[in-house]
Amino acid sequence: MTLNEISNCRIVNQKIVGTAFKTAKELVGWMGAMQAQDYSMAKLAIGIRVLNSTEEKIESAFNNAEILRTHVLRPTWHFVPAEDIYWMLDLTVRRIKSSMTSRLRQLELTPELLTKSNSIIETALTRDKYLTREELATELNKAHINVADNRLSHLLIQAELEGIVCSGPIKAKKQTYALLYDRVPNKKIITRDEALAELAKRYFTSHCPATLKDFIWWSGLSATEAVYALELIKPTLISETINSEKYWMKNSFSEYKNNTSVHFLPAFDEFLISYRDRSASLSLTDNKKAVSDNGIFRPVIVLNGQVVGLWKRTSKKDKIIIETDFFQMQDKGTKVLVEKSTLFLTHFYRKTLDLICDDNL
Numbered sequence: 001m002t003l004n005e006i007s008n009c010r011i012v013n014q015k016i017v018g019t020a021f022k023t024a025k026e027l028v029g030w031m032g033a034m035q036a037q038d039y040s041m042a043k044l045a046i047g048i049r050v051l052n053s054t055e056e057k058i059e060s061a062f063n064n065a066e067i068l069r070t071h072v073l074r075p076t077w078h079f080v081p082a083e084d085i086y087w088m089l090d091l092t093v094r095r096i097k098s099s100m101t102s103r104l105r106q107l108e109l110t111p112e113l114l115t116k117s118n119s120i121i122e123t124a125l126t127r128d129k130y131l132t133r134e135e136l137a138t139e140l141n142k143a144h145i146n147v148a149d150n151r152l153s154h155l156l157i158q159a160e161l162e163g164i165v166c167s168g169p170i171k172a173k174k175q176t177y178a179l180l181y182d183r184v185p186n187k188k189i190i191t192r193d194e195a196l197a198e199l200a201k202r203y204f205t206s207h208c209p210a211t212l213k214d215f216i217w218w219s220g221l222s223a224t225e226a227v228y229a230l231e232l233i234k235p236t237l238i239s240e241t242i243n244s245e246k247y248w249m250k251n252s253f254s255e256y257k258n259n260t261s262v263h264f265l266p267a268f269d270e271f272l273i274s275y276r277d278r279s280a281s282l283s284l285t286d287n288k289k290a291v292s293d294n295g296i297f298r299p300v301i302v303l304n305g306q307v308v309g310l311w312k313r314t315s316k317k318d319k320i321i322i323e324t325d326f327f328q329m330q331d332k333g334t335k336v337l338v339e340k341s342t343l344f345l346t347h348f349y350r351k352t353l354d355l356i357c358d359d360n361l
Contacts, residue, residue: 001240006209006247007281007305013208013249014271015049016263022051024061029081032202033088035273036069037077039175041266041299046079047348048265054348063169065183070166071157074220075099085166085180086187091195092220093161100154107151109158117145117155122164122179130168130176196221196229204230204237207274208249217276245277262337263302264311264322264345272307273297282307286327301326303334309360313345319352320345326360335361 001009012018014031021027024046028034031049036042043062047053061067065082072078072088075096080088104114117140124131124139131139133156137147140155147155156177159165168178181187190198203215216226230237230248238251265271272278272290281302282290290300290307301309301324309326322342338361346353 001209001242001247003242003280004305006242009209009249010207010271010281011261011263011302011305013206015206016265016271017261019049019051021049023066024050024053024058025066025081026050028067028079029084030202031206031270032199033073033078033080034270035076035268036079038267039069039077041268042069042077042079044266044348045269048263048344052347054350056350059170062167065169068166068183069175071096071160073218075157082184083186083188085184086163087190087195088199089161089163091192091199095220095222097161100157104154104158107149107154109151109154113145114155114158116143118159118162118164120145121156121159121177125165125177125179125182129182130171130178132171132174132176134174136177193232196225197232200226200229200233201236203274204233204248205250207270209240209247210249210275211245211247211277213245214275214277218274260304260333260337262334262341264341265300265302267299268297269300271302272300281305289327301338303330303337309358315349315351319354320349321354321356323356324358324361326358329360 015021015027021030027046027049034042034045043055043058046058047055062069067079068082068085069077069079070085072080072085073092120139120143121136124136133152136156137152140147140152156165163180165177166180166183168176168183170176199219200215203218204210207214207218212226212230215230216223219226221229236251237248239246239248272282286307289310291297299311299313300307301311308328309324311325312323314321322345324338335357338357339355342353342355
């Protein structure tokens, strides 16, 4: 298997093509978790992997608590299936908290202050059910808790990690917080071994082919835990060594043979961000164009399994404007594929679309 074949296999196993999933809940469950700090782009990341999806359908699943947005796995936002949030938090919360210790100290957020903040947040949400960041900041300010200089974000993250809050529905086009036990009243409890095995199974099924290093990066687990998790599911996997790296995949993994396709993938999409080594899909030469020095993953255009350009979306009232920025000159056939691929965006956003191509297309 070549690196390009690895990339094309990931396209199909991540359900960018060939999906049979009809709901956001099914898809996110298949993926295990999906990075979601850019909420708008994260909705599209689900949408491209779900049949007949629209932005409204994905947001409805979010508002109805079929999927939730919280800090889990690594210290960043992820979409997770509601039914899995408790065991995923239990599995990864210790390492997330540990990674944030020094920052909390810098912000003078002591354990006593965090306890006080958590109590205020819980009381406010018990009274009002769904509150925005700004509304919660007002409650904390009333108690003379300083929320400036990024303190508010860390106070809210800590409340998430304690299992007090998670995402609520959109209110007046703004994100809200809600009490976790209100959104997910039934707590699914599994053993730590079961949780490790389940997380590894989902990753190596949906993201394969992938290496152990990839899984460590994506899961946020320690190397010891990740090795153990892989051992638990090895009987269900096969492996292949490519360029001195061992890639693991489900023993019935799917290959993608159609190498003439274009995909417009959103910022922070799992296709790139879920791997420690992204060289199968993104050349070293183009890496800095797709990923900024401070770790911002830009929306990318993928051609035949390879990242070949960037794209930008501008939303108007009744239409969206898509602008392309290809890294190198493309042939006429690529433009046909680009035009075909953008038809999905028209359907997803329920708007007309203007395509503005750069000079390389």
